[in-house]
Amino acid sequence: MVRDQMLKMTGVTKKFPGVTALSNVNFQLGKGEVHALVGANGAGKSTLIKVLAGAHRPEEGTIELKGEEVYFENPSDAKKRGIGVIYQEFTLLPELDVAKNIFYASEPTYGAGLFVNWKRVYEDARKLIDKFGLNLDVTAKVSSLSTAAQQMVEIAKALSLNAEVLVMDEPTATLTVHEVERLFEIIKDLKSRGVSIIYISHRLEEILEICDKLTVLRSGTMVGGMDIKDATKDNIISMMIGNAMQKPEKPGYYVQDETALEIKGLSNENVTDIHLNVRKGEVIGLAGLVGAGRTELVRALFGADPIREGQIIVNGKSVTISSPRQAIQHRIGLLPESRKEQGLLMNLNVRRNTTFATLKKFSRGPFISKQREKHQVKDYITRLKIKTPDTEFMVVNLSGGNQQKIVLAKWLCNECNILILDEPTRGVDVPAKEEIFQEINNLVKSGKSIIFISSELDEILRVSDRIYTMYKGRITGELDRESVTMNTMMHLITGGDQH
Amino acid sequence: MTAWLQLTKQREFAAFVGLLVLIVGFSIASPDFFTTYNLMNIMRQASIIALLAIGMTFVIIAGGIDLSVGAIASISGTLAAQVMISSGGGVFVGVLTGLGVGIAVGFVNGLIISKFKVPPIIATLALMSVSQGLALAVTGGYPVSGLPDSFAWLGRGFVGAVPIPVIILLLMYIVAHIILNHTKFGAYVFGLGGNEEATRLAGLNVNKIKIWVYVVSGITAAVSGLILASRLGSGQPLAGQGMELNAIAAVVIGGASVAGGVGGVIGSLIGALIMSVLNNGLDLMNINSYYQMIFTGIILALAVASQSKKRKRGK
Numbered sequence: 001m002v003r004d005q006m007l008k009m010t011g012v013t014k015k016f017p018g019v020t021a022l023s024n025v026n027f028q029l030g031k032g033e034v035h036a037l038v039g040a041n042g043a044g045k046s047t048l049i050k051v052l053a054g055a056h057r058p059e060e061g062t063i064e065l066k067g068e069e070v071y072f073e074n075p076s077d078a079k080k081r082g083i084g085v086i087y088q089e090f091t092l093l094p095e096l097d098v099a100k101n102i103f104y105a106s107e108p109t110y111g112a113g114l115f116v117n118w119k120r121v122y123e124d125a126r127k128l129i130d131k132f133g134l135n136l137d138v139t140a141k142v143s144s145l146s147t148a149a150q151q152m153v154e155i156a157k158a159l160s161l162n163a164e165v166l167v168m169d170e171p172t173a174t175l176t177v178h179e180v181e182r183l184f185e186i187i188k189d190l191k192s193r194g195v196s197i198i199y200i201s202h203r204l205e206e207i208l209e210i211c212d213k214l215t216v217l218r219s220g221t222m223v224g225g226m227d228i229k230d231a232t233k234d235n236i237i238s239m240m241i242g243n244a245m246q247k248p249e250k251p252g253y254y255v256q257d258e259t260a261l262e263i264k265g266l267s268n269e270n271v272t273d274i275h276l277n278v279r280k281g282e283v284i285g286l287a288g289l290v291g292a293g294r295t296e297l298v299r300a301l302f303g304a305d306p307i308r309e310g311q312i313i314v315n316g317k318s319v320t321i322s323s324p325r326q327a328i329q330h331r332i333g334l335l336p337e338s339r340k341e342q343g344l345l346m347n348l349n350v351r352r353n354t355t356f357a358t359l360k361k362f363s364r365g366p367f368i369s370k371q372r373e374k375h376q377v378k379d380y381i382t383r384l385k386i387k388t389p390d391t392e393f394m395v396v397n398l399s400g401g402n403q404q405k406i407v408l409a410k411w412l413c414n415e416c417n418i419l420i421l422d423e424p425t426r427g428v429d430v431p432a433k434e435e436i437f438q439e440i441n442n443l444v445k446s447g448k449s450i451i452f453i454s455s456e457l458d459e460i461l462r463v464s465d466r467i468y469t470m471y472k473g474r475i476t477g478e479l480d481r482e483s484v485t486m487n488t489m490m491h492l493i494t495g496g497d498q499h
Numbered sequence: 500m501t502a503w504l505q506l507t508k509q510r511e512f513a514a515f516v517g518l519l520v521l522i523v524g525f526s527i528a529s530p531d532f533f534t535t536y537n538l539m540n541i542m543r544q545a546s547i548i549a550l551l552a553i554g555m556t557f558v559i560i561a562g563g564i565d566l567s568v569g570a571i572a573s574i575s576g577t578l579a580a581q582v583m584i585s586s587g588g589g590v591f592v593g594v595l596t597g598l599g600v601g602i603a604v605g606f607v608n609g610l611i612i613s614k615f616k617v618p619p620i621i622a623t624l625a626l627m628s629v630s631q632g633l634a635l636a637v638t639g640g641y642p643v644s645g646l647p648d649s650f651a652w653l654g655r656g657f658v659g660a661v662p663i664p665v666i667i668l669l670l671m672y673i674v675a676h677i678i679l680n681h682t683k684f685g686a687y688v689f690g691l692g693g694n695e696e697a698t699r700l701a702g703l704n705v706n707k708i709k710i711w712v713y714v715v716s717g718i719t720a721a722v723s724g725l726i727l728a729s730r731l732g733s734g735q736p737l738a739g740q741g742m743e744l745n746a747i748a749a750v751v752i753g754g755a756s757v758a759g760g761v762g763g764v765i766g767s768l769i770g771a772l773i774m775s776v777l778n779n780g781l782d783l784m785n786i787n788s789y790y791q792m793i794f795t796g797i798i799l800a801l802a803v804a805s806q807s808k809k810r811k812r813g814k
Contacts, residue, residue: 414702
């Protein structure tokens with residue numbers, strides 16, 4: 001079927017200091033088409049969307065809307081021209097009702113723009129919702145709605161601005177199966193009304209179900225596009241990962257027979273029936289997409305989130321962990337996903353950030369010995385090659401890689417037997433990454449165990465002795481270092497079967 | 500030279516320079532200002548607010564706020580007086596009662612805030628009302644007077660030229676400074692205000708730290724209330740009314756951030772002295788106290804504006 005052209009992006013190049021995020025990318029979208037944008041993390045999907053939404057200005061390239069060339073100075077330009085983006089993080093005001101949210105900042109007015117015409121806000125909202133079959137109560141408070149319904153409010157908001165191109169960034173990541181079906185019905189309906197949709201997802205079976213076309217990005221370049229009828233999971237995955245993927249060498253093997261940690265049937269709000277075990281001297285990789293439940297699993301294990309049922313066994317003994325404090329007593333440590341929000345004390349210096357969780361070691365009675373702190377922290381600065389002028393430097397002024405090393409040092413200081421590293425390499429430069437990998441190797445060499453989470457599959461392949469894959473809150477596979485391939489991993493984390 | 504540079508980088512430096520400017524200015528404007536007697540007078544006047552500001556510093560660094568300190572000072576002073584006079588408990592038991600009341604109210608503040616997740620501004624507003632109401636109810640609204648002479652010494656006595664309240668003040672500031680900067684508890688107070696989630700994930704009992712912070716504030720408020728009662732010669736149920744706001748102003752002028760994680764007691768002492776010097780100096784120049792309030796407000800706004808700007812540039 002040949003469709004009228006809605007959007008054409010030609011030769012788009014976007015550079016950031018040190019990296020080319022997009023290089024000469026072409027992208028075409030027909031009217032009433034649902035077009036999937038696929039690629040591994042860092043492939044350039046978000047950057048391309050931000051260019052389209054007016055949030056980034058490209059160095060080169062043109063954007064044509066319905067045959068007319070357009071320039072977006074800022075996101076509000078793009079909105080005015082009918083580009084609606086629904087981000088993973090919603091932008092709604094939870095305390096206001098549905099209608100007020102839909103028309104927020106674009107309320108119909110009267111009296112020379114002085115007064116809001118509330119009657120029309122509700123009427124127009126109702127009309128819009130009926131027209132697109134969204135099934136929402138316009139007077140319901142947004143905070144009382146399910147995630148799926150909130151997403152519909154976002155969609156309605158975009159449509160109220162006459163969006164003709166709707167970008168959905170991982171729209172199903174937080175939806176239940178039933179809600180996904182509902183969303184797909186809405187997408188089909190929007191499509192029949194001539195709305196074009198760019199659909200970003202890692203879940204390949206969804207893409208095969210709902211999309212008409214597909215474009216694959218890899219490392220900032222477009223590696224191909226095709227009609228969905230020609231696509232299979234296998235050819236999409238091989239386009240995403242390319243063929244150059246070699247299993248990287250792991251520097252050493254130190255796994256002992258003894259089990260350090262076992263989890264049996266752990267469930268809570270976010271994860272279901274988790275079974276896994278970790279041996280001494282072993283690096284366990286947890287692979288999965290954003291929202292697969294990896295972070296939720298390790299937070300539950302660390303006592304940061306409540307556990308509904310299940311058993312945690314440390315060194316052969318069943319233990320109760322209901323707070324981080326108890327986890328630490330059982331020698332479990334967690335380097336959290338977000339170092340700024342959960343790991344670092346930005347108001348304090350390198351020394352105190354490193355020693356904060358273990359001040360007892362540096363104190364006599366209530367008094368801290370600054371000398372002892374300094375002595376220890378200097379050791380870590382050398383060992384982890386932390387680039388800081390001295391121990392008294394404020395962490396806020398350090399680079400991302402060095403900040404991450406400080407959080408790592410904090411946990412090394414705690415002498416954990418089981419250290420969980422949640423995305424330790426995110427936002428970290430290459431040399432610092434290598435040093436973090438080196439430290440992981442040192443730790444397992446000395447008999448410690450590591451649980452390693454990363455969205456970069458090649459990193460997981462590189463450091464792990466064994467890998468568990470997760471999808472929608474469940475463990476979907478357990479892979480040995482010898483037998484694992486990028487391909488099987490990609491299948492398991494996108495909801496496919498093990499090959 | 501580097502030592503001097505280090506000093507200028509201190510957070511309290513701006514407030515310190517401000518204080519010096521005020522002192523120099525008033526010394527030129529009025530011959531009566533820079534005399535031992537007057538300077539001691541300023542210190543004594545500052546002592547009530549400065550004591551409240553100690554606890555307030557802990558609370559603000561921990562990311563909270565304590566609106567109940569003025570009312571705690573009132574109820575501690577009146578109940579202590581009540582015990583000393585009508586219940587015949589003597590000065591020692593009276594003082595212990597006053598301190599106990601401060602600890603109790605602080606503990607309840609901390610409990611409501613940590614265990615029941617009530618925002619500090621609301622929890623301490625509630626306790627302000629309760630404490631103030633209790634102080635009035637117990638006394639029927641009348642001052643409790645006729646305090647023993649041995650108690651009067653606390654607020655009015657001197658050692659040489661130095662008033663007793665000033666000695667107590669300095670001792671408490673030294674202890675508070677050591678606690679805040681050289682103990683684990685102090686480190687956790689900074690950690691809590693800087694990043695509560697990181698503090699929790701470091702395995703610390705966040706609720707316990709919070710409760711202790713408000714207990715500290717209750718204690719310093721009680722000491723303040725006792726000195727106030729001693730100076731006034733009676734336990735007055737409304738003696739501390741409104742003082743919580745001056746205490747907050749002192750802490751903030753001293754360089755603490757109401758967002759938490761930043762501050763220090765030395766800054767707070769300087770903040771309290773700035774307000775006291777301003778009032779005293781303007782008094783000596785025969786400027787009506789109504790104008791003093793205007794000046795205090797302007798200085799508060801300027802101090803915080805300059806610090807916010809500096810912090811932004813720092814990043």
